Amino acid sequence: MDPYKVLGVTPQTSDDDVKRAYRELARKYHPDNYINNPLADLAEARMKEINEAYDMIMNERSGKAGGAGGQQYGGQQYGGGQQHAYSGANAALYSQVRQAINQGNLGLAEQLLQRSSARDAEWFYLMGTVYYRKGWYDEAMRAYTQACQMDPSNMEYRTALNNLNMSGGYGGYRPMQEANMCDMCMQLAICNCCMNMCCNAGC
Amino acid sequence: MFGFIRPVKSELRVREADRFQQVYCGLCHAIRARYGRFYTLFLSYDMTFFVLVAGAEREGTPPPCRKRCDAHPLLKRPCAAPDDALALAADVSVLLSYHKFRDSLADEKGAKRLLAWLLCGLGKRGYQRARARLPDADREIVAALDDLQAIEREKCPSMDRAADASARMTAAVVPRTGDARERVLRQMFYHIGRWVYLLDAAQDVAEDLEQGNYNPVVLRYDLRTPDLTEIKDALERTLERSLADVCMAFDLLDAQRDAELIRNIIFLGMPLVTRQVLDGTYQTNGGWGKHGSL
Numbered sequence: 001m002d003p004y005k006v007l008g009v010t011p012q013t014s015d016d017d018v019k020r021a022y023r024e025l026a027r028k029y030h031p032d033n034y035i036n037n038p039l040a041d042l043a044e045a046r047m048k049e050i051n052e053a054y055d056m057i058m059n060e061r062s063g064k065a066g067g068a069g070g071q072q073y074g075g076q077q078y079g080g081g082q083q084h085a086y087s088g089a090n091a092a093l094y095s096q097v098r099q100a101i102n103q104g105n106l107g108l109a110e111q112l113l114q115r116s117s118a119r120d121a122e123w124f125y126l127m128g129t130v131y132y133r134k135g136w137y138d139e140a141m142r143a144y145t146q147a148c149q150m151d152p153s154n155m156e157y158r159t160a161l162n163n164l165n166m167s168g169g170y171g172g173y174r175p176m177q178e179a180n181m182c183d184m185c186m187q188l189a190i191c192n193c194c195m196n197m198c199c200n201a202g203c
Numbered sequence: 204m205f206g207f208i209r210p211v212k213s214e215l216r217v218r219e220a221d222r223f224q225q226v227y228c229g230l231c232h233a234i235r236a237r238y239g240r241f242y243t244l245f246l247s248y249d250m251t252f253f254v255l256v257a258g259a260e261r262e263g264t265p266p267p268c269r270k271r272c273d274a275h276p277l278l279k280r281p282c283a284a285p286d287d288a289l290a291l292a293a294d295v296s297v298l299l300s301y302h303k304f305r306d307s308l309a310d311e312k313g314a315k316r317l318l319a320w321l322l323c324g325l326g327k328r329g330y331q332r333a334r335a336r337l338p339d340a341d342r343e344i345v346a347a348l349d350d351l352q353a354i355e356r357e358k359c360p361s362m363d364r365a366a367d368a369s370a371r372m373t374a375a376v377v378p379r380t381g382d383a384r385e386r387v388l389r390q391m392f393y394h395i396g397r398w399v400y401l402l403d404a405a406q407d408v409a410e411d412l413e414q415g416n417y418n419p420v421v422l423r424y425d426l427r428t429p430d431l432t433e434i435k436d437a438l439e440r441t442l443e444r445s446l447a448d449v450c451m452a453f454d455l456l457d458a459q460r461d462a463e464l465i466r467n468i469i470f471l472g473m474p475l476v477t478r479q480v481l482d483g484t485y486q487t488n489g490g491w492g493k494h495g496s497l
Binding site for chain 1: 437
């Protein structure tokens with residue numbers, strides 16, 4: 001791997017510009033932009049490559065062999081977060097559905113949900129997530145909205161709905177203003193990412 | 204497809220605008236060389252975009268060649284040199300055009316139906332040749348189109364379900380390479396297809412209401428009048444989500460050739476057309492007098 005090529009810079013580029021190029025790429029491929037996206041694994045691999053390239057360049061320049069090369073984005077672990085608190089009559093079914101969704105088996109998840117006769121808030125939330133993963137954003141929005149109406153206090157549902165409504169706005173995609181990236185957006189993105197880590201981990 | 208996919212010319216460099224025109228002309232010549240004049244009549248900006256994306260992994264653009272054509276019989280115009288991206292796009296154009304005729308034959312009534320029948324007849328031989336070249340793509344398109352027609356018959360009120368069938372049709376044209384690139388392109392073209400279908404439905408609301416045709420946007424929002432003001436935001440949001448997915452997929456593509464031109468189309472052109480359709484200011488251009496001129 002040529003780290004300079006990965007970051008799109010040359011050995012003559014100044015440290016500041018390397019850092020800028022790195023940040024720009026890290027913003028683009030940040031895992032938060034790819035939540036519920038079927039290409040999330042590819043973005044993650046790209047992010048890893050970018051981090052490695054940045055480390056290599058910075059280590060090489062500071063004459064160190066290994067060690068930290070500055071702050072990094074995107075290394076967060078998503079697993080292990082808060083467990084969802086559902087404990088209703090369909091708990092067993094819903095945990096099966098969540099498992100299917102996490103494994104990317106959307107067909108199975110949808111089948112399990114359709115077969116069940118329950119139509120509670122959790123059902124709509126899970127159905128919304130299946131739709132979200134499939135890119136059926138209008139159906140996802142309706143299902144999430146329904147879940148939030150049925151259980152307004154549930155943060156997981158609320159976060160999912162917010163995510164769906166907002167990521168079109170600034171999750172890596174800003175139609176007319178993509179060139180002037182401001183720090184504000186970055187901070188928002190990081191805030192958002194923290195929230196997601198806490199609230200989205202279950203599913 | 205419908206011609207929604209085009210660059211914002213004022214934001215293009217001169218050489219990028221030239222390149223777009225050359226690819227458009229190159230595609231026309233590729234279709235003519237492989238399938239004869241008939242299918243060049245259905246050339247579109249959408250397919251020009253497909254050529255750009257299909258060839259984006261190449262490094263470097265070969266110099267254009269100069270050719271004469273029916274639209275410009277006197278002066279030779281610069282055209283993109285033939286390559287396999289152009290050949291693929293020519294095959295795909297023929298498949299999609301033919302299935303569009305077939306779809307119209309199933310949907311339309313009266314004079315339009317007669318025209319569709321005529322086009323089906325005239326296009327049949329070309330279609331058979333294209334099908335022999337891309338059998339898998341054709342099978343997938345046929346299956347998706349059958350689904351779409353069933354969905355239309357049962358007057359399905361789910362925008363996503365209807366758009367899904369149409370989107371699978373556009374995703375089907377991605378070459379089967381079995382690698383990450385295929386996954387990225389499929390995701391990209393799925394959401395391009397979803398966007399085109401829903402935007403086209405929004406554009407046709409007035410006409411479909413008047414004629415009582417199936418229209419997923421009308422059914423989803425239970426529209427009685429062709430006024431989109433109230434549903435504009437919701438519709439824009441769902442369309443923007445698909446555009447975001449197109450952009451994010453494109454970011455993973457590692458485009459070498461024409462990257463700036465493609466970026467212009469998906470980051471500027473498509474959002475612009477979305478807004479224009481939703482606030483009713485969209486104008487089709489191109490068409491007869493304006494071959495390849497933006």
